[in-house]
Amino acid sequence: KAGVTQTPRYLIKTRGQQVTLSCSPISGHRSVSWYQQTPGQGLQFLFEYFSETQRNKGNFPGRFSGRQFSNSRSEMNVSTLELGDSALYLCASSPQTGGSSYNSPLHFGNGTRLTVT
């Protein structure tokens, strides 16, 4: 079974630009979560999608958005990039079959490393 796939692996953008990151979950997994990892703040929850619906959102500005498609693939978008958005963005999927996916082990991708200059 293929793991969680994130593309691209690396991105370099300049301030003010926007960026779209992609995540393909493990086949059959319907829950997709996104996390931002920085040296200063550590791992922070961005949002979670299940069956194309955003179920939860972390404490991030509206410049951060996401969506999920009918095949469970997910994208996240960051508009008007700032230097502080430089981070490793991790996507995780969960084989949630009922109840909360937060109690299930998450399967993470390798991440997309975004550098904003």
Added chain:
Amino acid sequence: AQKVTQAQTEISVVEKEDVTLDCVYETRDTTYYLFWYKQPPSGELVFLIRRNSFDEQNEISGRYSWNFQKSTSSFNFTITASQVVDSAVYFCALSPGNTPLVFGKGTRLSVIA
């Protein structure tokens, strides 16, 4: 508020030594889950173990063992006879009720041959 504290930022051991990674958590929920994840240099977090708040049994899996103590709100992780391949960043995480994971800041373990 939910919080996970991993007081050890970095640990360095010589191969074959035992090492314990500490994790202390805070939550007011009576039902919660605790996790440990490993992040090798490749970047992806790898799930190691999950424990729910009602199960205080310690667990051993090969060279790995976990000690969960509700009385001290701790969920410590021990690696016995460490190997170079154990070098990674280890994260403890808390899922209180139906809310997203709260991660600790991680402990970077370096095992030297």
